Amino acid sequence: MSFAKAVKMAYKEIVGNKMRTFLTMLGIIIGVSAVIIMVSIVQGTTSRITERLESMGTNLLSVRIMGRGADSFLEYDEVLSLSDKYGILGVAPVASGNATVKYGTNTMDITVEGVDENYQSVRNHTVQSGRFIAPLDVKYRHKVILLGSEVVKELFTIQNPIGETVKLNGSNYTVIGVLEEKGSSIGGSNDEKVLIPISTAQRFLKTEGIRSLFIQAESAEMVDVAYAELEKFLLNRFKNDEDAFRIFNQSEMLSTVNEVTNNMALMLGGIAAISLIVGGIGIMNIMLVSVTERTREIGIRKAIGAKRKDILIQFLIESATISGFGGIIGVIIGLAGNKMLNMFAGINTKSTVSVLVIAFSFSLIVGVFFGIYPANKASKLKPVDALRFE
């Protein structure tokens, strides 16, 4: 019998028993959609975290000089010379502290970061309006300021902040730009901060030298090279004292995050896959009932010449068709569920084609696997006994 004919026959058999087929399929439908939704949620979360991390700048290393005292900082020029090192694309020193910003009667406590012109490209900050800090601002310690989007919202109601004067702990600063909104990340809100020239900040915060800097590697492959160069320089600089500084590797963090979320996806997907297996047992159960019910049919088929293989294939195709249909419906419901979660619960979901394919093929495999035993039982029936069955 041709495969197409056999599938058609199986389809007829299944359609002839709608309610039972649907209930049997339900296990597979729930299993497949659960796998898809679970994995999509984790993948959605992963991509959101990755996006956040990357919005802080790509291929980023950050250095913090630890300890106190006269020797526990780097000079500004020293830091800038780092950008000549192999593998390093840009260096952005930062001096940060807290302050109160005031405009008119509105005040807000914010983080102040003293930066230079390199900060924009290294940290991947874009200016929503106005301009960024220029080399001349750093050179002449201009009292200019860039505001984060949250700060603008808090201090200014309707007017354009650019050109206005705000007070930072009492002294006047001219607003030259507004930063693009970035959302918060592990390091805190990126929008509740202000940027001023680093030279101005050093004086304002009464700090000496540079204790914090960001370094951008030339490419993802060069991150490790840049890391090594940086470490060599710093060890040399701090007389081989490893505790004098700390380097954070963003890509390392990313890969840690990815590892954790991948494990989570596997775990949740695995739990959901258990329900698929339970669905498979449901199929096996109903197929066994069906074999008993159709003993006479099997006898007739055998009497007129069906071989063991024909009966085996017939029942396998039936169980595979049930699970295959269930799988397709499960994929559709899974995708719809993802959409609904996205729309109504605001949960970020991301389903890749591979997850859909894997979930669907797993359902097919489950159908075939759990169909083997009943199909084999059917194919082994003796025609004489089967024909006698009432």
Added chain:
Amino acid sequence: MLELKYVTKVYNSGSIQFKALKGISLKVDRGEFVAVMGPSGSGKSTLMNILGCLDVPTSGEYFFEGIEVSNFTDNQLAEIRNKKIGFIFQKFNLLPQMNTYENVELPLLYRRMDTAERNQRVRKALEQVGLIDWKEHKPTELSGGQQQRVAIARALAGDPHLILADEPTGNLDSKTGTEVLKIMKDLNKNGRTIVLITHDLNVAKSAKRIISIKDGLIVEERRN
């Protein structure tokens, strides 16, 4: 064409042995119309199962067209049933979910015949029993006589050498029963070998030779 030599069949159910056939020797030639007669429990159904390659004898030999088949595997027996034997059962044994056409087509599907030839054979068989206009109907929509004619068409579609009929009129009223027997007589006239199993002497009279069995042994043989 068919030859049984000292065939026995023993059923074991637990510790109890039941001898259904106690040594049957029988020869059926090509083109014969033979009736096997006997009361219930005489072993005639067991004999029919063995003749139809649905079961194998416990001992003895069975030659089907000169080939000893009692040691054949399930698949080899299935092939003989499919290509060489057409079955007509008392209970028609049509598949209820399939229509007339599909029921007749089924043995040809198991033979892996191509669509064009299948179609031609099914039509021919249905025309022979006068049911070509009923090909879309399901068995439940047909009368008993019609259902049995579908079964005959199914047996004929494969162009078998032997037609085995097990109480073909048992579930029919006498008028349709006569009709079915007439079809079988016509088939025999066209050269087909027919073995008919029945407990009814009137039915057996349609055959040219009547073999009576009782308690697993042949007790009488006569020609009409």
